[in-house]
Amino acid sequence: MKPVLSIEFCISCGYEKRALTLMETFVRLYKNDVSSFNLIPSSGGAFEIKFEDLLIFSKRSEDRFPITEELLRTLDEKIRDKK
Template sequence: MTPRVEINYCTQCRWLLRAAWMAQELLTTFETELGEVALVPGTGGVFDVRLDGELIYSRKEAGRFPESKELKQLVRDRIAPERDLGHSDRKP
């Protein structure tokens, strides 16, 4: 079974475009590794990212939105730890 990412975003805050952009970034980076990226509408300022049900990023907990690079690293570390993300990767 291939990994599934869920991006739960706040419709009241109009964060659909941000969620869609993050989904595009993940799908472009992990073309063969991810099976699905779902956009899940919510309310109350939510912007959470889950990988196979596990919360990997919460805007409320972090106090900010994730950077694209940061989210790619979080996903990579769980589904393809040996993978190099090129310019998006951490510096040693």
């Protein structure tokens, strides 16, 4: 079974566009490797990215937004490990 990739994002903080743009990149690059791409509206400043049940980035923990290149490196590694 292929893995699931999700982005939880804060609606009241206005993070929708950032989440959508990042998810578009994920879909374009990983459409053959991931079974489901989920956008999860949330609150409280959330911008959390999960691969399966593994949290691969947390804005709450890092106190910053992710750098796309760092996420892609991490996802490439996780997807390669799944194969």
